[in-house]
Amino acid sequence: MAIETPPATIALSAHALTKHFGSRRVLDGLDLEVARGEIVAVIGESGAGKSTLLNLLAGLETSDGGAIAIEGVDLAHLDERARSLARRRLIGFVFQAFHLLPYFDVAGNVELPLRLLGWPLEDRRARVPAMLEAVGLADRALARTHQLSGGELQRVALARALAHRPALVLADEPTGNLDARTAREVLDLLLREIRANHATGLIVTHSHQAAMLCDRVVRIIDGRAFNAS
Ligand SMILES: Nc1ncnc2c1ncn2[C@@H]1O[C@H](COP(=O)(O)OP(=O)(O)O)[C@@H](O)[C@H]1O
Ligand SMILES: [Mg+2]
Numbered sequence: 001m002a003i004e005t006p007p008a009t010i011a012l013s014a015h016a017l018t019k020h021f022g023s024r025r026v027l028d029g030l031d032l033e034v035a036r037g038e039i040v041a042v043i044g045e046s047g048a049g050k051s052t053l054l055n056l057l058a059g060l061e062t063s064d065g066g067a068i069a070i071e072g073v074d075l076a077h078l079d080e081r082a083r084s085l086a087r088r089r090l091i092g093f094v095f096q097a098f099h100l101l102p103y104f105d106v107a108g109n110v111e112l113p114l115r116l117l118g119w120p121l122e123d124r125r126a127r128v129p130a131m132l133e134a135v136g137l138a139d140r141a142l143a144r145t146h147q148l149s150g151g152e153l154q155r156v157a158l159a160r161a162l163a164h165r166p167a168l169v170l171a172d173e174p175t176g177n178l179d180a181r182t183a184r185e186v187l188d189l190l191l192r193e194i195r196a197n198h199a200t201g202l203i204v205t206h207s208h209q210a211a212m213l214c215d216r217v218v219r220i221i222d223g224r225a226f227n228a229s
Contacts, residue, residue, distance in 0.1 A: 010069075011036045011168055011200035012057065017066035018223075019052055026052050028223030029066070039194055039201035041211035043228065044220035050204045051096075053220065054170045057202070058091050059083045071167050088117055092161035092199075094171035094190070098153045100145045100160070107132065107141040110159045117164055131159040135189055151182035155189065162193045169194050169201045175210060187213065 012034040019027040026049040034040050042050050055061040057068060059075035068076060070090050075083050100109050107128050114124045132138045135155040145153060154174060161169060174190055175183035187210050194201040203214060211217045217228040 009036050010034070011038070011071060012202070013067075013069045014053075014057065015067045017053070017056060017068065018064045019049070019056060019061070020064050025223055027056070027063070027066075030220075030224050032218065032225045034200055034202065036200055037195075037198055038216060039191060039203065039214045041214035041217045042202055042204045042220065042225075043206070043211055043217060048220040049223060050220055051172055053225075054093075054172050054202065054204060057168075058093055058170055059087050060093075088113060089164070090167050092164070092166035092169045094154075094157055094161045094169070094174045096173045096176055098145075098157045100153060100156055102145050105142050105144055106137060106148070106156050109145070109156055110163050113160060113164055119164075127163055131163045134193065135159045150177050151179075151186060154178060154182075154186050158186065158190055158193065162197065165197045165199070167199055169199050169203075171201065171203045173204050173206065175205065175207060183207065183210070 010033055014030060014032045017027050017030040030053065042053065044050050052061065056063050057070065062076060068074060073086050073090065075086055078086060101112070104112065110131050111124050111128045114127060129138065129141065132141055135158055137152060137155055137159070140148065140152065145156070148156065158174070171190060175186050178186060190203070191213060203210070205211055218225045219228040
């Protein structure tokens, strides 16, 4: 008899997550579940622990307690090498400070995660221009990062985070450094790409408008997560 497992519908779950920095308790038993395909805005005061939460979810920092599963994978229980492989494969991270590499041109920055994942050259040659096209930077492929505006840098960062079609996109204030019009463009792009890939998104934002464009808003207060809408 064939045993069928039901399709998992939870893309991300955090249970009783706790994190201290010194004596400061930043996360205090945080629970959060995000369904596949859902895009959740994460809001909260500065210092509430939003970036800490994203870093824990991505396995970039380790918690003091609790459990995290990304697409059923518990990153904390993997060794360092397996964790970075799983992170690369499953997650696209959009950092607030871009973290682009100045020694590579725009195309090289977008291609790098695909190289690290072992994508064959021909697949990279197809995917990188398609991603640059998607973010409206097809004509800037050979530009270096110091030649780009803030909005362009953020669009390169989106293309890099999304190129490998990650199941989970984590974005830390992706529009925080942009003027209102550019912020809206970048946000629309991010949401469109997440939805096109049937991915799941967690977007930290201070923008009420941005939060309203997501499927759900979660607020971090006193180290826990609450549904805000
Ligand atoms: N690496 C660290 N070392 C010490 N304290 C930290 C570290 N990272 C964050 N914190 C502290 O944890 C709290 C939450 O930070 P953070 O997650 O960056 O907040 P948010 O992103 O919501 O503004 C802040 O008080 C911050 O100073
Ligand atoms: Mg932050």
